[in-house]
Amino acid sequence: xxTRPVQLHTPLGxxxxxxxxxxxxxxxxxxxxxxxxxxxxxxxxGIPFDPKGAVIYHCGPVIQDNRVIAAGPTxxxxxxxxxxxxxxxxxxGLIGKGGMGETVREQLRGKGVYFAFTGGCAALASxxxxxxxxxxxxxxxxxxxxxxxLDRLPxxxxxxxxxxxxxxAARINAEKAFRSYSGTPCTGxx
Amino acid sequence: xxxxxxxxxxxxLADATFRAYREAVIRLPPDVLKVIRRxxxxxxxxxxRGEFENILKNIEVADKLGVxxxxxxxxxxxxxxxxxxxxxxxxxxxAVATGVRRATKEVPLRPNVVxxxxxxxxxxxxxxxxxxxHVRPGDTFTVTVLPKGAGAENSSRTAMLLPSHVxxxxxxxxxxxxxxxxxxxxxxxxxxxxGGTFDLAAALAKEALLLPVDSMTExxxxxxxxxxxxxIGPMGLGGDFTALAVKVKTAGCHTASLPVAVNVQCWxxxxxxxxxKR
Numbered sequence: 426x427x428t429r430p431v432q433l434h435t436p437l438g439x440x441x442x443x444x445x446x447x448x449x450x451x452x453x454x455x456x457x458x459x460x461x462x463x464x465x466x467x468x469x470x471g472i473p474f475d476p477k478g479a480v481i482y483h484c485g486p487v488i489q490d491n492r493v494i495a496a497g498p499t500x501x502x503x504x505x506x507x508x509x510x511x512x513x514x515x516x517x518g519l520i521g522k523g524g525m526g527e528t529v530r531e532q533l534r535g536k537g538v539y540f541a542f543t544g545g546c547a548a549l550a551s552x553x554x555x556x557x558x559x560x561x562x563x564x565x566x567x568x569x570x571x572x573x574x575l576d577r578l579p580x581x582x583x584x585x586x587x588x589x590x591x592x593x594a595a596r597i598n599a600e601k602a603f604r605s606y607s608g609t610p611c612t613g614x615x
Numbered sequence: 616x617x618x619x620x621x622x623x624x625x626x627x628l629a630d631a632t633f634r635a636y637r638e639a640v641i642r643l644p645p646d647v648l649k650v651i652r653r654x655x656x657x658x659x660x661x662x663x664r665g666e667f668e669n670i671l672k673n674i675e676v677a678d679k680l681g682v683x684x685x686x687x688x689x690x691x692x693x694x695x696x697x698x699x700x701x702x703x704x705x706x707x708x709x710a711v712a713t714g715v716r717r718a719t720k721e722v723p724l725r726p727n728v729v730x731x732x733x734x735x736x737x738x739x740x741x742x743x744x745x746x747x748x749h750v751r752p753g754d755t756f757t758v759t760v761l762p763k764g765a766g767a768e769n770s771s772r773t774a775m776l777l778p779s780h781v782x783x784x785x786x787x788x789x790x791x792x793x794x795x796x797x798x799x800x801x802x803x804x805x806x807x808x809x810g811g812t813f814d815l816a817a818a819l820a821k822e823a824l825l826l827p828v829d830s831m832t833e834x835x836x837x838x839x840x841x842x843x844x845x846x847i848g849p850m851g852l853g854g855d856f857t858a859l860a861v862k863v864k865t866a867g868c869h870t871a872s873l874p875v876a877v878n879v880q881c882w883x884x885x886x887x888x889x890x891x892k893r
Contacts, residue, residue: 447662487686487725494723495686500766500798523797523851543666544766544800544850545883547686549673567725579669581662581852591662595853596796599845603793606786606841 430579436478437517441538444582446589450540451577455557456480456520460499462568463561464507473560473570476514480540483521485567486551493554493573497547498522501539505529512536520580524592530584539584541591553578617706624701624893625710628758631889632693632714635760637722638887640683643674646829647804647884654802654856663854670849670882684883688724689762691715691746692821696753703750711748711758712741727765749818756891761825764881767803770795773817773876784809784875789841791877792858797851800881802859804828805842807835808876811866816874819864824880828860835861849882 431444435454444450457474459467459481467473483504486496501521508519509532517537519525522544533539542550558572584590643651651674655667677684693711697703716739718724726738728745740746772791776783788807795801808819831839839861848854859882868874 449661449665485686487683487723489723495683495725497686502798522800541850541852543669543673544797545685545687545764545881546669546673548677548680548682548684549669551682552676552680579665581665583852591853592797592851595847595851598853599793599796599847602845603789606789606844 432577435480437480437537438478441517442535442586444538444585445587446582446585446591448582450580450582452480452518452520452540452580453575453577456482456573456575458482458484458486458496458569458571458573460485460568461503461507462564463570464504466561466564468507468510472511472514474572476511476516479516480518480520481511481516482573483519486571487547488556488566488571491556493551493556493571495547496550496554496573497545498542501525508532524583524590530588530590530593533584533586534588535586538582538586540580541583542578542580550578621704621706624891625706625713627892628707628710629713629717631758631891632711632760633717633721635758635887635889636691636715636718636724636762638889639760639762639885640688640722640724641677641681642887643684643883644886646827648674649829650859651882654859658849658855660848660852660854662852663849663856666849666852666854683722683724684885685764686725687764687766688722688727689764689885690727690768691740692761692763693746693748694759694761694825695748695750696755696757697750698754698756699752701756708748711746715740715746756893757888758891759825759886759888761821761886764883767799767879767881770799770879771820771877773813773820773874775813776873776875778871778873780873785838785841787875788838788861788877789845791879792842792845792847795879796847799879800850801847802849802856802882804880804882804884805838805858805861806878806880807838807861807863808878809863809865809874810868811874812868812872813874815866816876817878819866820876820878823862823864824878824884825886826862826864828862828884831860832863835863
């Protein structure tokens with residue numbers, strides 16, 4: 426049951442096409458953090474780093490004295506409509522939590538993958554990180570693009586390049602389970 | 616006029632609040648740890664087992680380095696127990712806010728608190744009405760800090776069910792998690808408030824998160840089992856554990872009402888209690 430995690434190093438190439446949703450991966454090399462504000466600015470002004478084979482991390486870290494103190498993932502779904510141009514420009518990997526929508530799933534087809542990192546695991550994440558630089562620092566700590574070097578960050582492939590989506594599958598199962606749920610339909614809430 | 620006693624109480628309450636906040640964001644209570652470890656052993660989905668592995672390692676690293684478990688260090692919710700000889704004055708509220716400001720700087724915490732309309736960040740985790748402070752009488756002088764992260768709080772719901780639909784309570788809780796999916800960072804703890812009034816049900820739901828989570832009543836167990844049948848699993852990747860525990864608190868209610876509230880809490884059910892030294 427416990428197969429060895431696949432070792433990956435950025436920049437990523439065609440090796441990501443061989444990954445499957447559910448695979449365990451350890452990622453090393455440079456990643457770039459980006460949340461809503463950074464995506465908007467990159468769309469407007471261009472990407473400030475070489476996007477070929479690059480990996481974007483959906484994360485608003487706590488940085489203190491040029492060190493990564495806490496850097497868990499933020500909810501990726503907020504970037505659902507903001508990720509296409511990155512993938513078109515050669516980005517091969519996105520890291521975040523909670524999964525992404527159908528649009529991104531299609532954009533990743535034949536090109537790249539979405540990795541899930543465990544929500545709330547900010548201390549663990551930072552123990553695999555060294556800070557290398559920053560773009561857009563004027564956007565503030567949470568929204569700036571931090572250049573971070575990873576040393577074997579443990580990830581799961583959430584969406585692969587073949588359209589398989591582990592979150593989507595779990596969602597469909599949950600809906601099915603709820604429909605067959607023996608409890609009575611709910612009358613309250615929105 | 617402030618007496619020397621008032622000043623001393625203010626200082627020790629501020630200090631106790633600071634210490635409780637620091638402890639809460641770095642280390643989980645023993646009953647919470649026990650439940651997480653038990654689930655990590657029992658989980659059968661390989662992807663979910665990997666998530667549990669990360670969670671357990673994260674707990675270890677945060678403890679060892681003395682850094683927050685999660686970068687979302689929450690919004691401060693505070694419960695004060697005050698003995699008969701401590702007067703309930705504005706000074707107590709001020710002291711708690713002082714402790715929160717100090718924790719923000721020294722732990723450090725992420726400044727999360729903003730004005731709800733202008734979205735202007737106050738940068739010290741205090742604002743009008745925040746920290747939220749709940750006071751109750753008791754024998755000892757204690758402060759409990761429950762830092763509440765937004766991912767899980769945003770998935771919480773309250774409803775006024777039909778009083779003839781007591782059997783619908785479980786369905787409402789399960790439906791709350793169906794809508795939440797992976798967003799609140801499952802496996803979650805669910806605080807359920809039943810009865811009281813519209814507002815009291817929500818307060819009970821949050822207080823239920825402070826109850827020991829390593830045991831459940833038959834009713835709580837049944838709701839928890841039904842939630843886990845959804846199979847959402849850790850982080851929404853699918854698995855046996857969507858919820859780790861369900862805790863229920865009730866209050867009397869109007870014969871024509873059935874208020875129900877579900878306060879969703881991520882796996883990091885953070886809270887710490889410190890006695891105020893005098």
